[in-house]
Amino acid sequence: xxxxxxxxxxxxxxxxxxxxxxxxxxxxxxxxxxxxxxxxxxxxxxxxxxxxxxxxxxxxxxxxxxxxxxxxxxxxxxxxxxxxxxxxxxxxxxxxxxxxxxxxxxxxxxxxxxxxxxxxxxxxxxxxxxxxxxxxxxxxxxxxxxxxxxxxxxxxxxxxxxxxxxxxxxxxxxxxxxxxxxxxxxxxxxxxxxxxxxxxxxxxxxxxxxxxxxxxxxxxxxxxxxxxxxxxxxxxxxxxxxxxxxxxxxxxxxxxxxxxxx
Numbered sequence: 001x002x003x004x005x006x007x008x009x010x011x012x013x014x015x016x017x018x019x020x021x022x023x024x025x026x027x028x029x030x031x032x033x034x035x036x037x038x039x040x041x042x043x044x045x046x047x048x049x050x051x052x053x054x055x056x057x058x059x060x061x062x063x064x065x066x067x068x069x070x071x072x073x074x075x076x077x078x079x080x081x082x083x084x085x086x087x088x089x090x091x092x093x094x095x096x097x098x099x100x101x102x103x104x105x106x107x108x109x110x111x112x113x114x115x116x117x118x119x120x121x122x123x124x125x126x127x128x129x130x131x132x133x134x135x136x137x138x139x140x141x142x143x144x145x146x147x148x149x150x151x152x153x154x155x156x157x158x159x160x161x162x163x164x165x166x167x168x169x170x171x172x173x174x175x176x177x178x179x180x181x182x183x184x185x186x187x188x189x190x191x192x193x194x195x196x197x198x199x200x201x202x203x204x205x206x207x208x209x210x211x212x213x214x215x216x217x218x219x220x221x222x223x224x225x226x227x228x229x230x231x232x233x234x235x236x237x238x239x240x241x242x243x244x245x246x247x248x249x250x251x252x253x254x255x256x257x258x259x260x261x262x
Contacts, residue, residue: 046060240259
């Protein structure tokens, strides 16, 4: 059989990423093998397109098992329900969410941009004992699941939703004179850095965890971009750490840059 690339398991759903030339009969055969070897998996889907647009929607096709695209997924002592096709969720960021939560200080106020169905927001709220987590997301369907997930994890008192475009939401928060202790930015792969909004809502001592995408040997370009943006918006910063947050393709990585406002 022609090789598949990989498959992710989300709850009881497996999502397979095949090589482009894989025959339909081989896809079906591999999907049935997954069901046979993994009794906890009830549905096998094929990833049929890349995450696209600001809403990061993924296209999938049903291959075998139950015809279902809604997942109940568990990580970091938290549970998340979401639809694979209408909302974005990356299980590969599980360790990132755990690490970020460990960096958040008790009784601090946190802003999570691009929050999706609220995995970063909820893992922080449940494990870091913050005063409040403000969770921002533009995708309406993701926001519905986020509200469901906040209830599932009993953190309604810890999370406040700031729905819609972060560019508009930041202006509203600025008018409310909100300044955050920590800002988490698990950005989609877009041209806009959204650092302007982060700087608007930061103060002296604010720590920002900024995610971007680059070639594996070009993380310094991301750091330079942050420094240039800081200069543009008249913010002094200190780079604290630069790390890979996982491969996204051969020789391409998601990079995380931690920095503090001076």
